Amino acid sequence: MGVTLQFIPYTEIEDLSSLGRIRKLLTIAKNNKIVLLEGRLRKEEEVELIKTTMEEINDDFRGIEMAVIYPGEDTEDMLKKLKFGFINILIGNRLGITILGPASIVKEIKKDPKRIQLVTEDDGTTKVHLKEKQKRNNHSANKAKNSKKRR
């Protein structure tokens, strides 16, 4: 069985309301696709996403698997944490990557802080090495930050 990954740049959700963001991600997951979102939802949106997912579970839709990976999450260095916190304030939650898929396809997401491994239904294990993606993501985040500064 093929697995479809759909990349969503942060610009596509940036101007949406919390509900709009959640709807967009869930609609894609309910169409049996795996979402690769540039950046992450706000903390309160993550919990709302769980709540909305629960409201929509039925015989066909069994929920989602989700993981978020972002720079600085595994560091105990306060300076680095402050730096990433500051960047977050400047550019929103654009840093990092969120991966989310329907539970019918994604059986499990194993995560160490820098790597995500998807275990899919036909026991095919899909390893998604996000380090490269992360670097590109950080690069685009830096570009956005610089353009905001220029403005």
Place this chain on the structure above:
Amino acid sequence: MIDAIKKFINSFFMDLFQNKKHIKLGLYGPPNGGKTTLANKICKDWLGETMGKVSSIAHETREIQIKEQINIKSGRKELSFNLVDTPGIATKIDFEEFMKKGLGEKDAKKRAKEATKGVIDAIKWLDDMDCVIVVLDATKDPYSQVNITIIGNLEARDIPVLIVANKIDLRKSDIKKVQAAFPQYTVVGISAKKGTNIDKLYEGVFDLVA
């Protein structure tokens, strides 16, 4: 009116001299982490009775359960709280998983429906908590997004958190992994089932509300 004033003065002086606090303490975490086993242990220790049913099938607790007026003591310190045991928070609930554990289709679907409602209720109750014990299964991967989302949301709401790495009686348990995943929090390793390190947990609760 006079009664109300008397009540207020009594409770004020009680708090002042007995260092007594009254709070709402929530037990949160993913399903099958041992929240109800821990709730039962706490209730057994201080009230002499249990709180809820435990099971090896996930989502046994599907409704919020509250035990009021639990008073715990340690030296001169005393703490009075309402214990709130919540359904496990999950991002997926599959009735077929319950069928694999021996439930019939009808029961499995009913359990799944109740479980989804339980998760929603648990999330709604987050705002009502004064402090929370997050109960994690120390034999499982602590980096799951559910754990990170629960703890992140408690942090965002300024609710004090104590993390419990439960099931340390099992060989596969790894407290260090839980500590590494959440370095900014106090992590207490316990076995709710066997009662191991429960005193350390109570000390942790006193520190949490201090």
